[in-house]
Amino acid sequence: MTSHKHAALIVVGHGSTTNPDSSEPTHRHADTIRRRGLFREVACCFWKEEPNMREVYEMVDSDVIYIVPNFISEGYFCQQVLPRELRLDGPTTQRDGKTIRYCDPVGIHPNMTRLLLQRADEVAPHVPREQTSLVIVGHGTSLNENSTKAIQDQVALIRAGHYGFAEVLDAYMEEAPFVKDWATLTTAPNVVVVPFFIADGLHSFQDIPVLLGMREEVGEALSESGVFHQNPHLLQGRSIYYSGAIGTESLMADVILDQVHDFDVKHGVQDTPGMANDEIKSSLAYWLNSGIDEIGEIAIITNTDGSYSLCHTADRGKDGLQVHHEAHDALYIARNDAAGTFRPLHSAPTLNRGWRLDLADLEELRLALDFFYPAAIGMARALEQEKLSAVPLRDLLGRQTGMYRFANNITDDQAHAMIGKTCANTKCLRRILWPLTATQPMAGAAASKTQPSHADNAIPLLCIEACTHVVSAARKVARENHEAKEKAAVG
Ligand code: SF4
Missing domain, CATH: 3.30.1360.190 (Gyrase A; domain 2)
Incomplete structure (x- = not known):
């Protein structure tokens, strides 16, 4: 395997503003890899949590960066959102003297089969495979058009591998074959159900247990569910063994590394490692010595x-x-x-x-x-070196897609008021560095948030791009504008 001791690894996850379990597996797998000392630097970034995909580049100072999406499938996120947010040109991007390599998402790697088999054995130990139906569950529907393909591929691989199960099949929450029909879809006395998701959350804690009939209704608080510890669940004369999301499996760290390895093989990577910079660490040491x-x-x-x-x-x-x-x-x-x-x-x-x-x-x-x-730390250092660039709010809102695509339909005055209110509500300690547009600074309620407010002995907390709270608030204002317009047209 090519040495990566000169390179940084960035693992990208979805994250959540409400579910603390969403980013946990991504952090845990990154930590596992970090402890092995295979890369010079290992960092995570998220779509819905900090650091975002702009900020994460300030966390690493290696000249070679591998990016692995901790996502279950190819599709909207891995093909559109991540390349756009990470400013990627293709599998390899050259920017600011750095080489950035974009690997495939973990969920489509053939070694996911190994994880599924391991998870099935863990969840139903000593249960004979020949008396067991293995059901791999996905979401289905247009929310993730390729997730069904990733699951179907795994079903085909396990069937072809003759691993001894009575049967192996796929089922979905929102399209046929439906999870709720598990009793008619399967025939064996034991049924092992593995959610093909990256993290545990609403779907694995609440929705799928309800569809399986293990729970009467959705309601138990996130992270407090003991649903994975009550196996087997005796239902309709069968024994159901229910597992946590496959992405929580510790071997996922190896699949992340497998994707890096496959990238190198596929693209013929043969680096000649250069000298390491350690610029971020040097700045930190300098500040501490200066009394900061x-x-x-x-x-x-x-x-x-x-x-x-x-x-x-x-x-x-x-x-x-x-x-x-x-x-x-x-x-x-x-x-x-x-x-x-x-x-x-x-x-x-x-x-x-x-x-x-x-x-x-x-x-x-x-x-x-x-x-x-x-x-x-990296952003403060880049600011000091006059290398930090911020993203104007209009640029950020203008590049939104999906449910946020109308977020830029707010007036300038609304933008200033909304930023002032959102950042004040959160009491966020960061200082905003971004303007409204490349030529228009912040005004109104937002202007004070652009002023330095940290103590002389403190490293400043900086904001180089509006966070997900602001984007959500902009979408809400844009929707109110749209509704007011429609009302006026009808009236
Ligand atoms: S947009 Fe406001 S609330 Fe969000 S990180 Fe920046 S300063 Fe903080």
């Missing part, structure tokens, strides 16, 4: 032995804090606020208190800070 020791709500303490400790700024100097030791713990410290509510916006001033994170070295510090405030 805060970022957002976090205090950075440099210990005499060269290690670092992080805590909430309000906890600086306090005893009795709960001590953590891994950079990756930052992800979980930052995940929920004090009330246990998910924090999709990391720069909201709602970081929990009462913890201390001890980190061995600068590399660990950089990683932890990227979990607390994704891409913030």
Whole structure:
């Protein structure tokens, strides 16, 4: 296998502003790969969470970047949204002296078969395969036109591999063959059901259990479902073994690496690794030496032995804090606020208190800070170097597709008011760097958000592109405009 010790790996996930489980597998697989030391840098980015696909490039300073979509199929996201947001020209993009390689999504790799078999054995241990129907479940419908193909391919591969199941079939939530018809679709006394999704969420926790008849109705709170731990479910004289989403399987980390390997083989990649830059880390070290020791709500303490400790700024100097030791713990410290509510916006001033994170070295510090405030260190460095470019709001709204395609139909005044309100509501600590258009600065309620507001001893939190909260708010205003127009036309 080609060495990637000179390269960065970026794993792209969908993420969610409401479901904390959506991005968890992507972060976990990235962490597994990071710990193996195969790449110089490993980062994640998301469509609906931070860092977004513009910001993530500021998190890595390798000259070669591999991008692997942690998506189940090809289609709208992998063929349109990701290339557009990541500014890709094709499988290989050359930009700003960097080589960016765009790999296939994990879900279409042939090795997914291995994962499905492993998951089936895990969920129904000691259950004879010859007395078991294996059902692979997808969403179906135009929401993801290629998801059925990815599942059908897996069904065909498992059937052709003669792995001993009584039968293997596909079923869908919203198109035939329907999941709700599982009892007539299958014939074996045992039925193993594996959702072919990247993450657990509404579909695997709630919708599919209802369609299978395991639950009367949708209702249990996300992440509190014990549905995967109650196997077998005895229904209609059969034993159902229900699994979590296939994307949560730990071997998915290997499938991500398989896609990188396949890219190299397919495109004849033979790199001559160059010198590493480490520019982001150097900037961080320089700031710390200059007395800059805060970022957002976090205090950075440099210990005499060269290690670092992080805590909430309000906890600086306090005893009795709960001590953590891994950079990756930052992800979980930052995940929920004090009330246990998910924090999709990391720069909201709602970081929990009462913890201390001890980190061995600068590399660990950089990683932890990227979990607390994704891409913030890299963006601050790029700003200092006058290399940071921001995306005008009109450009961002204008490139939206799907349900957000009308979001740009708001007036300038509405845009300024909407930004002022949205960013104020979130109390976001970032400073907006983007203008309305390339020639029009922010005005009205949005203007104050463009002014520096961080303390002299703090690394600034910057916003180079409006976040998903603003895009959603713009869509809402645009829809109200449309409805008002229609009403006026009728009246
Ligand atoms: S658009 Fe506003 S709320 Fe969203 S990240 Fe930027 S500054 Fe924060």
